[in-house]
Amino acid sequence: MDKILITEGVPLYVKIREALRAEIMHGNLHPGQKIPSEDELAQQYRVSRMTVRQGILDLIKEGLLHRKHGVGTFVSYPHFDRDHTRLTNFFESAREQGIDASSTVLKIEVSPASDKIAKELRLSPGENVICIRTLRFVNQTPVTVHDSYLPHRLFAEIVYENLENVHIWDVMEKYGYRVKRAIQKLEARPASSEIAKLLDIKPNSPILYKERKILAEDGTAVEFTYCYNRGDMYSLTVSMER
Amino acid sequence: MDKILITEGVPLYVKIREALRAEIMHGNLHPGQKIPSEDELAQQYRVSRMTVRQGILDLIKEGLLHRKHGVGTFVSYPHFDRDHTRLTNFFESAREQGIDASSTVLKIEVSPASDKIAKELRLSPGENVICIRTLRFVNQTPVTVHDSYLPHRLFAEIVYENLENVHIWDVMEKYGYRVKRAIQKLEARPASSEIAKLLDIKPNSPILYKERKILAEDGTAVEFTYCYNRGDMYSLTVSMER
DNA sequence: AAAATATAGACGTCTATACGTCTATATTTT
DNA sequence: AAAATATAGACGTATAGACGTCTATATTTT
Structure with missing residues (x-):
């Protein structure tokens, strides 16, 4: 299933970051849930893995996601008072x-x-x-x-x-x-x-x-x-x- | 002039980050000064530009460096109470x-x-x-x-x-x-x-x-x-x- | 002299690929 | 049954190259 990013003039990794953020905010991805792997997301959005990674890393820095080496990336619980x-x-x-x-x-x-x-x-x-x-x-x-x-x-x-x-x-x-x-x-x-x-x-x-x-x-x-x-x-x- | 990184078992970007940190701490690079460009550092340390970049980005997140698009990367002033x-x-x-x-x-x-x-x-x-x-x-x-x-x-x-x-x-x-x-x-x-x-x-x-x-x-x-x-x-x- | 334009340097984004390391799980051996 | 081992999935590190964008400065034009 391909996901398509429309807005122009915005870096791809920002679009992916915001797309992920939206999925989390709208509850399609809920706290504690594992999100698709970097590889899967790269295929879905038709970009390279490093681009997906850059977006994910931003959200981790924000506290919206966290990850465990060798396991996966997960949606964090809210209350982070961002x-x-x-x-x-x-x-x-x-x-x-x-x-x-x-x-x-x-x-x-x-x-x-x-x-x-x-x-x-x-x-x-x-x-x-x-x-x-x-x-x-x-x-x-x-x-x-x-x-x-x-x-x-x-x-x-x-x-x-x-x-x-x-x-x-x-x-x-x-x-x-x-x-x-x-x-x-x-x-x-x-x-x-x-x-x-x-x-x-x-x-x-x-x-x-x-x-x-x-x-x-x-x-x-x-x-x-x-x-x-x-x-x-x-x-x-x-x-x-x- | 090549710079050589010795320690083993540590990622390259960490070595470069710490090498830069040391240069700043020891005063070889002083506050406000422009550090070498990503390209130059990549050549000096014989690594790819992206690897240097990863190290620099860490130090920027820490507040030790800051950069301006199109201009360069600079050593921050202290007092950041890190x-x-x-x-x-x-x-x-x-x-x-x-x-x-x-x-x-x-x-x-x-x-x-x-x-x-x-x-x-x-x-x-x-x-x-x-x-x-x-x-x-x-x-x-x-x-x-x-x-x-x-x-x-x-x-x-x-x-x-x-x-x-x-x-x-x-x-x-x-x-x-x-x-x-x-x-x-x-x-x-x-x-x-x-x-x-x-x-x-x-x-x-x-x-x-x-x-x-x-x-x-x-x-x-x-x-x-x-x-x-x-x-x-x-x-x-x-x-x-x- | 002032304004517009070109240019070089530096960072920003992005790709495609390769291999390393870690974890959980399945499989095999003891 | 327990322990050791193999394996697959996922993240971590690293490369080389391409092109975009921004800034300051030099050059040209007005």
């Missing part, structure tokens, strides 16, 4: 979950970087950074105070952009930097009086404190942030592998 | 950081799973789980209360094992399950009086609360845990990608 594992920005993830999200800019200023930020962003000593403090709302309730530090050298003109209700990562793309990776450190902390006031909670309430460094595709450190998230209204899901 | 990004267990990561770590078992019991745990571990209704509560210490100070739930069906005999100062993941391997992935939800919460007493802190102090589901290589859900970590003594670093 969606929450990707690096998404505030507005993206809110939109996906159908939540009303907004943000206001509290402050923009340019000043020399602190030692810590200079080190994290790999700046020369005394180099300037743009600091943007925003307050983020979910359903009109303040949830996060977000302090963002950007190298002034790379984003000097960004201070003239509209930054309300827009994610800064989208703005960065105009400057040629596409965000690729974040390294984040998480802690539970008591809210300072300043943060408590902004988030409309009592001082010393638990805050999910997050420091993160954002890297672009070429490894440039493009942003460093301090985030103060209301503990009772914010949770974060991550996936890690051995 | 070490903190892997899923490691409590004792592994403590050892790596040269920290004194220990744990005591407070309780072991077998009982029917709660609805939530049955759902997360994909158990039949009413199926039994083993609950193990441990207290973890760093430098003799209690840092984490750890409630672990395991399917009784898979690990019935585990209750007879020594579980003090041992990580349960190591014990699980004896039962044929190798931990592969964790999906964790993180929140900042106030400490309950029970948890506060165990961690020797005041009630309502910030706790980094963590729920996680642990999956084995074949996708079996092997453990569900609730973790209560002292906010002032525990932080977690994770990396996420788009």
